[in-house]
Amino acid sequence: MMLAESGAPAWSWNLLTDFQEMWSYPFMVNAFRAGAIVAVVAAVVGWFVVLRRQTFAAHTVSAVAFPGAAGALLLGVSAVYGYFTLCVAAALVIAALRGGGDHEESALTGTVQAFLLASGFLFTALYRGLLEGPQTILFGTFLGITSSQVTVLTVVGAVVLAALALLGRPLLFASVDPKVAAGRGVPVRALSVVFLVLLGAATAETSQITGTLLVFALMVIPAATAQVLTPRPALSLALAVLLAFAATWLGLTAAYYSPYPLGFFVTTIAFAGYLLALGWRSLREVLSRRAVATPAAREVTA
Amino acid sequence: MNPIAKAREAVTHSAHTVPNRRAGGHDTAPNSGRDPVLALRGAAVRVGGRTLWSGVDLRIGSGEFTAVLGPNGVGKSTMIKVLLGALPAAAGEVRVLGTRPGQANDRIGYLPQRRSFDASLRIRGVDVVRMGLDGDRWGVPLPFPSARRQAARARVDEVIELVGASAYAHRPIGQCSGGEQQRLLIAQALIRRPELLLLDEPLDSLDLPNQSAVAALIGRISHQEGVSVVMVAHDVNPILHHLDRVVYLAEGGAAAGTPEEVITSGTLTRLYGTPVEVLRTSDGRLVVVGQPEAPAVHTDRHSGGPS
Numbered sequence: 001m002m003l004a005e006s007g008a009p010a011w012s013w014n015l016l017t018d019f020q021e022m023w024s025y026p027f028m029v030n031a032f033r034a035g036a037i038v039a040v041v042a043a044v045v046g047w048f049v050v051l052r053r054q055t056f057a058a059h060t061v062s063a064v065a066f067p068g069a070a071g072a073l074l075l076g077v078s079a080v081y082g083y084f085t086l087c088v089a090a091a092l093v094i095a096a097l098r099g100g101g102d103h104e105e106s107a108l109t110g111t112v113q114a115f116l117l118a119s120g121f122l123f124t125a126l127y128r129g130l131l132e133g134p135q136t137i138l139f140g141t142f143l144g145i146t147s148s149q150v151t152v153l154t155v156v157g158a159v160v161l162a163a164l165a166l167l168g169r170p171l172l173f174a175s176v177d178p179k180v181a182a183g184r185g186v187p188v189r190a191l192s193v194v195f196l197v198l199l200g201a202a203t204a205e206t207s208q209i210t211g212t213l214l215v216f217a218l219m220v221i222p223a224a225t226a227q228v229l230t231p232r233p234a235l236s237l238a239l240a241v242l243l244a245f246a247a248t249w250l251g252l253t254a255a256y257y258s259p260y261p262l263g264f265f266v267t268t269i270a271f272a273g274y275l276l277a278l279g280w281r282s283l284r285e286v287l288s289r290r291a292v293a294t295p296a297a298r299e300v301t302a
Numbered sequence: 303m304n305p306i307a308k309a310r311e312a313v314t315h316s317a318h319t320v321p322n323r324r325a326g327g328h329d330t331a332p333n334s335g336r337d338p339v340l341a342l343r344g345a346a347v348r349v350g351g352r353t354l355w356s357g358v359d360l361r362i363g364s365g366e367f368t369a370v371l372g373p374n375g376v377g378k379s380t381m382i383k384v385l386l387g388a389l390p391a392a393a394g395e396v397r398v399l400g401t402r403p404g405q406a407n408d409r410i411g412y413l414p415q416r417r418s419f420d421a422s423l424r425i426r427g428v429d430v431v432r433m434g435l436d437g438d439r440w441g442v443p444l445p446f447p448s449a450r451r452q453a454a455r456a457r458v459d460e461v462i463e464l465v466g467a468s469a470y471a472h473r474p475i476g477q478c479s480g481g482e483q484q485r486l487l488i489a490q491a492l493i494r495r496p497e498l499l500l501l502d503e504p505l506d507s508l509d510l511p512n513q514s515a516v517a518a519l520i521g522r523i524s525h526q527e528g529v530s531v532v533m534v535a536h537d538v539n540p541i542l543h544h545l546d547r548v549v550y551l552a553e554g555g556a557a558a559g560t561p562e563e564v565i566t567s568g569t570l571t572r573l574y575g576t577p578v579e580v581l582r583t584s585d586g587r588l589v590v591v592g593q594p595e596a597p598a599v600h601t602d603r604h605s606g607g608p609s
Contacts, residue, residue, distance in 0.1 A: 051425070165442050173437030176425055179414040180490065183386065183407070184438040227424040231474040234445065236424070 011257045022256055031142035033150050035248040038209045039218055041157040043244035044164055045202035046219035047237050048195065050227055052175045055220055056106060057094050060113045061200050062215035064090040065207040067120030069137045074127045079137070080152055083204035086116075091200030095193040140211030140263035142252055153205055160198050160205075171195060172233065209248065210263050217267035218244045221274050228277040243273055337400040339364050339498050339530040340385070344394035347380055354380055356393065358556040360549055362532065364497065367524040367544055370534045372551035373574065378534040379415060381551070382500050385532065386412060399497060411491035411529075415502040419483060423476035427467060427486040430475050432458050434490035457493060464527070465489045465519060481512030485519065492523065499523070501533040505540055513540040520544065538565065543587050565590060 012018055022028045049058050064086045072082025097108060124134040164171070173181040174188045182188045206215045226239035251266035258265075338361045346356030354377030362368050370378050383389040384396060387404020399406040411434075419430075435454055436443075443451065462471045465485040470478050475486060484504055491499060501520065505513045521544030524531040535541060538548070542561060549558040552573040557564050564570075565588055570578035581589045 051423075053420075166440055168442045169436070170438055170440060173433045176419075176423070176430060177417065177433060177437075177490075179417060180412065180434070181437065183412045183414070184434075185407075186438045231424045231426045231429075233425060233429055 009257055018253070018257075022253065026147075027143060027145060028252075028256065030145040030147060030150050031252055032249065034145050034153050035142070035209055035252050036245060037150070037153045037157045038205050039222075039244035039248040040241050041160050041202050042206040042215075042218035043222045043240040044161060044237065045199055046223040046244075047226065047240045048164075048171060048175060049199060050220060050223040051172070052195070054196075054199070055216070056109070057091075057196065058199060058203060058215070058219055060094060060109050061087050061090045061196075061203045062207060062212050062219075063113050064116045065204060065212040065215070066134070066137055067116045067123060068204075069207070069212070070120040070123035070127065070134065074123045078149075080149060080204075080208070083207050084156070084201065087204035087207070088197055088200035090116075091196040092193075095196045098192075136211070137207075138211050138213045139261055140207075140209055140214060140266075142209070142255060142262050145208070149208070153208070156201055156205060160201050163194070163198055167191060167194065210266055214263040214267050217263070217270050218248065221267070221270035222247065225270070225274045225277045228274070228281055243270065247273065338362055338397075339366075339399060340368075340532065341397040342394065345384070345391045345396050346393040347377060347384055347389065348392035349377070349380060349389070353392065355551045355553075355556050358394070358549065358551070358558065360547075360558045362530055362547060364530050365524055365528040366546040367521055367531045367541075368533070368547040368549065369538060369541055369545050370532060370549045370551065371536070371538050374536065376551045376553065378536075378551060379502050381549075382412070382502055382532070382534060385500060386410065408494070409497045411494065411496035411499045413487055413491045413499070413501045413504055415534075416504075416506045417487070418480065418507075419476045419478075421476045424474050425476075427471040427473060427475045427478060427482075428458055428462065431462060431471070431486055431490045431493060434493040461489045461493045462486075464492065464523070479512075480508050481516060484508060484512075484516055488516075488519065488523070492527075492529070496529060499529050499531045501531065503534050503536065505535060505537070510540075517541045517544055538590050542590075561588065 009021060023032070046058075049055060065083050068082035068084075068086025069079040070082070071086070072079050093112070094109060120137075121134065124137070170181065170186045171191050173184070174186050174191050178188050203215055203219065206218050210217050222243035223236075223240040225243055226236040229239060230236045247266050247270040250269050251262055254260075254265040254269075255262040340360060340362040342358050342360040344356075345358045345360075347354050355372075358381075360368075370381050372378050380389060384391050385398055385403055386407060387398075387402065391403075396403050399409055419425075432454070435457060459468075462468055465488050467482065467485045467489060470482050471486065475483060478486065488501075488504070491501075499520075504520070505516060508516060517540045520531055520533065520541070523529050524544075524546075533541065538545075542565070545561050547559065548561050548564050550556060550564055550570070550573050552575075555573065557569055557573060565580055567578060567580045570580065570590065577592060579591045581591060583589055
């Protein structure tokens with residue numbers, strides 16, 4: 001963020017030298033590594049979030065990441081632990097609140113969420129050590145991602161992805177058609193709890209790149225875009241990963257060469273992709289409708 | 303005691319005798335030498351301390367189409383739960399595919415009460431059908447061509463062809479009409495070649511042409527593919543001429559047999575405790591008229607109850 005003023009790196013339109021220049025800084029290498037890991041994990045988990053219509057749960061989990069990080073800093077430990085602790089705890093609380101019902105306890109969840117956000121604000125005020133206030137926690141930063149942080153992200157990300165590889169098919173069945181899945185012996189309730197925990201872990205990872213308020217940039221937008229583009233499950237999952245990855249790396253590059261924050265770029269690139277996808281789909285629908293209409297019209301006149 | 307309650311009490315007494323009358327020699331199952339697909343003897347069910355129905359005697363052979371009928375809240379769907387082993391029978395004996403209920407669920411196709419998919423759900427019909435085949439398996443299939451993968455794909459295509467859904471199976475299922483979704487769901491229930499198909503109100507909320515088309519499809523599946531079908535319905539007319547057997551459930555009692563035996567003005571009037579007329583159309587089909595949706599005493603129980 002302050003980089004543009006200090007070093008004033010200039011974009012040269014030669015991708016090779018540009019990336020060589022960016023990657024000559026260890027912190028940028030770490031940022032690109034972390035970004036890649038987070039993009040993949042967030043996109044895969046987010047694909048299920050969109051399919052299961054759990055964006056409110058995802059929002060709650062990401063909102064409590066803020067007091068988690070702020071509280072951790074106040075206690076003098078790394079923010080990473082705060083993210084993971086509160087995100088997974090929030091996921092478990094949501095799972096418990098749901099009880100036997102299918103619907104979310106949205107009023108209670110919203111109430112607790114508001115209180116936790118306020119607590120986070122208090123923690124940052126008490127800590128005073130954050131030079132830029134709560135902004136980096138809320139909107140993300142790529143400065144100061146350490147190698148050990150990358151290692152934590154890799155390990156947690158690998159665990160989340162491995163779990164999803166194992167649970168993926170029954171989870172898809174339970175998400176689309178819970179009654180029949182339960183009839184076939186799929187443990188629908190247990191899967192829903194496990195998925196919320198995975199969601200907590202993935203949100204904690206994503207918060208460290210996009211900030212807690214912009215988690216949806218990587219978790220929801222790429223998955224929603226991919227599902228707009230194709231109804232084939234495997235293809236749209238792959239597309240979601242690709243889109244999240246592209247948004248993160250393009251966002252990192254843009255943030256490096258400009259004075260504006262990373263979260264803005266990642267979100268804007270992802271959002272632009274979503275708009276393009278919507279436009280492409282409506283164009284295709286119009287064209288196919290015209291293709292159907294024309295022969296029918298001919299038949300009538302003939 | 304009001305007249306309706308009095309009539310109902312008469313039903314509960316007389317209904318016990320109805321099944322007994324046919325219990326003796328009326329097992330016209332096509333292959334009565336083999337075990338029946340379904341055998342209930344004096345079965346009763348109790349939910350929350352209240353007996354929903356009792357005295358149900360039923361034998362269903364392979365390839366027979368049976369309807370479970372009765373007023374709302376009488377426990378028609380509960381019958382399906384009993385057959386799946388999700389709820390124990392309070393009395394009597396229940397055998398499904400030669401074993402206790404719940405033991406042979408992998409040989410049963412089950413279609414729960416109407417689920418409609420959200421219009422924005424971006425999953426294709428073929429994917430939903432495919433989930434019926436291996437959606438409960440852990441792990442993710444490898445994206446390489448293999449014999450098993452080919453066989454699975456061929457089976458999906460075959461069953462979609464069978465229900466006549468090829469034209470829209472590759473569209474997102476949320477954008478399919480109610481009738482199209484119902485056909486795809488029937489394909490999903492059929493994909494593992496079940497011997498018994500349990501359908502819970504599959505015609506509910508379909509328009510009339512779709513009701514008769516889906517009813518004809520189910521009749522064809524049972525008679526041509528040899529799959530026994532037990533279908534819960536609240537309106538008998540769309541399915542009547544496909545049926546081999548009917549079970550009428552009423553408060554406390556039941557009547558089972560062929561449609562000609564059970565669907566008579568006398569039996570239905572006794573079971574419902576209110577006048578019901580069975581008419582015969584010029585082409586010999588039966589039409590049931592004056593069937594009450596929910597008698598006044600039942601108004602406190604709606605779809606949330608054990609219907």
